[in-house]
Amino acid sequence: MSTNATSESSRARNSRDDVVSTAMRMLASGGLPAFSMRALARELEVQPSALYWHFADKQSLLAAIADEIVASMPERAAGETLAESAAALRDALLAHMDGAEILLSSISLGLADDAALVRLQLAGEDAGLERARAQSLAGATLHFVLGHVSHEQQRAQALAAGVEVRAHPHAADDASFEAGLALLEPGTER
Incomplete structure (x- = not known):
């Protein structure tokens, strides 16, 4: 398996709970003004569109x-x-x-x-x-x-x-x- 495929496979394993807990950790450090779906995707090492698998939108x-x-x-x-x-x-x-x-x-x-x-x-x-x-x-x-x-x-x-x-x-x-x-x-x- 290629490095890219391994990386994609590990990223795909982010559960809904992983997304929520990571978002909560980010909010704890920067609050709502610093929080975005793009920043969350970077933190989880996924494309922003991957977050929409679990959530329809930021709200x-x-x-x-x-x-x-x-x-x-x-x-x-x-x-x-x-x-x-x-x-x-x-x-x-x-x-x-x-x-x-x-x-x-x-x-x-x-x-x-x-x-x-x-x-x-x-x-x-x-x-x-x-x-x-x-x-x-x-x-x-x-x-x-x-x-x-x-x-x-x-x-x-x-x-x-x-x-x-x-x-x-x-x-x-x-x-x-x-x-x-x-x-x-x-x-x-x-």
Whole structure:
């Protein structure tokens, strides 16, 4: 077998999981602005068209990454509260550069699975809410978490890049996250 044939054979063995894990590693080092399908293909030593065997487009790949980020949350405990579910999602998103943006874009395009939303809904149902109310609360909580984490990640990345970041009266931090969740928690007086 020729060297070229051997090289092509080894490249063809990149599984869907290989593509996702390599993409996640690349995103961890450079974030979304530095990520492209061409750069991913170079990293995997394949032609860019080979990636489309596994994914229809870049956004489909990002949706698979979003699903991996959500799947990295610890297993849901029986009786987990809405605040605990939201905190687990926040932690998973913060553990991945641009995690909130990746999940948000995937949800917006209807490409991500519903695992995060379902987990939040179950917490609402466990708190005694009827299904429709728990679904509404889960949606509001998901959007709160995504917005909050997006704010946190953007400020952190700006600071890391040496950008002057002004103080803001509504900083996205642990205290503001907990305060927001307290307003969303079932049974809270409004």
